[in-house]
Amino acid sequence: MMKNRLVLMGVSATLLLGSATAYAEDSVEQAINYRSALMEVMVWNMKQMGAMLKGKKPFEQATFARRARDLNATSHLDILAGFPEDSVDDDSDARDEIWLDWENFTTKLDNMRNKSEALARAAASGETEAVRSSFSELGKACKSCHKAFRK
């Protein structure tokens, strides 16, 4: 009887450990999907605006302002929730430096949020020069983080 209970305890401990590992892998994959999706939303809006600024698409003030507003809203979502500690795998381009230098990573995120806010404001006011310069500033903020923290 005693022996059976010990065996059973051993079995359930193994099951628990097994599912905890599966959960961890699952949640890493979900975090990577989540952060990639947010990045994709931002780049789509960047490209739409870029095409208008370069004259590849007709410049429409209201549409441009909408793209800038959506990008700004996305940048203010909980992006850090998509970067739980050590959430790396073969499908991801995230570098370990993110968690080794978390403060620098979050500073770059805050910087992007400030720049996207500035762009949204400029786009709403429609001042062409301010739009152009804040668009370029935002692009630099994206690149600066990618350079340091993306493979």
Ligand code: HEC
């Ligand atoms: C605070 C750092 C940081 C900022 C700021 C940032 N990114 Fe990223 N971005 C990353 C990291 C890290 C990855 C790699 C994620 C991965 O592969 O797991 C990434 C990945 C991407 C990807 C690839 C997504 C995919 O499909 O996997 C795109 C596109 C992208 N970023 C666009 C942008 C744009 C556009 C901006 C600016 C508006 C931006 N990012 C700002 C850190 C940042």
